[in-house]
Amino acid sequence: MTTDWSQERILVLAPHPDDETLGCGGLMSKAKAAGAEVFVQFMTVGDTADQSPKGFSTAEERYAEIKKVADHFRWDDWHMALPGDEYHLRLDAVPRVDLTRIIEATSPLSVARLRPTTVIAPHRTSYNQDHQVTAEAVHTALRPSDRALRHHPRLVLAYEEAADQWRLEHAPSPNLIVELSEKEMGDKLLGMELYGSQSHRHPHTRSDLTLRSLAVLRGMQAGVALGEGFHVLRCLA
Template identity: 35%
Template sequence: MNSNDRVLVIAAHPDDEVLGCGGTIARYRAEGCDVRVVFMAEGITARFSPSEFDTDAVKEKSAKRNADALEAMTVLGVNTDQVFLSERHCCRLDQVPLIELTKQIEDHIREFSPTHMFTHAPDDPNIDHVTVHKAVLPAIRPIKGQHLRGVFAFEVLSSTEWNPLKPYAPTVFQDITDSITQKIAAMQKYESEIHPPPHPRSPEVLQALARFRGAQAGLDYAEGFVLIRGINL
């Protein structure tokens, strides 16, 4: 990790980025690295029927979730002009042509020239999460001129752990001992998504997971990732 690193986070919904790599984002920003966060969908409409999508109540909830995302990114030190929101409906990304999602990701790679990328794991039960992973893979194909040195998959509590047949097994760990407080504070900006324990999106469980991932790597607190591709790491 050095100040020349450029980090691109491709997340399905607002809050996935904090749950998946919020502590790591904060660390990169503390080192002076540029970070861009791209959301491929909004995070509310899965809870409503399509007939309700255009109602004022649902629109307000979606707008609030997006506003929460900007506040959360501010906590982590990400400039709001590097946060890209989406109006695609939640948990319906599988209905979008994959090429459309891939080309959007390619545009960000071409414009931002990231050295590191973080995105969803392939065996996540959430349809949007796994669709984003599938869209990322062709976007990161190793072509001349690409600057990516490391591409990593993250876990999202309250989703990734719901696949007991293919449990998430991180191979790379990032020390977030100095940023676990920021991660939890950022998650608390998502007022509709934070819950009391034992819910996975409670501050206590977020801290417990970071403690466990840290123990796997001999650290106080860590986030665990699966390396998709690495070059000269």
């Protein structure tokens, strides 16, 4: 499978700010360099207890980080669907139909309004409840139907994150590897560094070494130096 990224309009679904960079930062760099359009739909953000030196990050800090990352990757646009502590890490309390409607039709970056050619979302096997329900809502929003009535993205992928492997029954190995250059790998690492409240030293699932190690592993599996792994959910040739 060879994709001409220059012809793609890509919609990335991220439960929280940084998931898009962890999951497909290299692909976003590659696609933008080729001439693609890249849009990021965040689902939620709020004040967060974390493992940073001060022990927490505010929503305002996270928004400032998003703006830096958006400039770095040259996104065409981004949107936050459900901001606030009412939703952050509590998306599993939101009715599935409401999440699905946001992704399918009501968001400014919805599938119906944006009409992306490629959609990239988290994988269902993540341990994080926000990731799980986002993945399920995307699955529902992109259900098969008459293409004359509803937009069908040609390519639908699920990205992986290193922390997702912390499950007894985790996903099988990705069945699509996107080769990354050293520059694209560097863009991914810098994007994660710009999320200062979420970036950590090794050993941590969001450390530079973890991200590079996963890229080395996925690249090796495809016979190249570096790669990002994805699960193909739909591909219309």
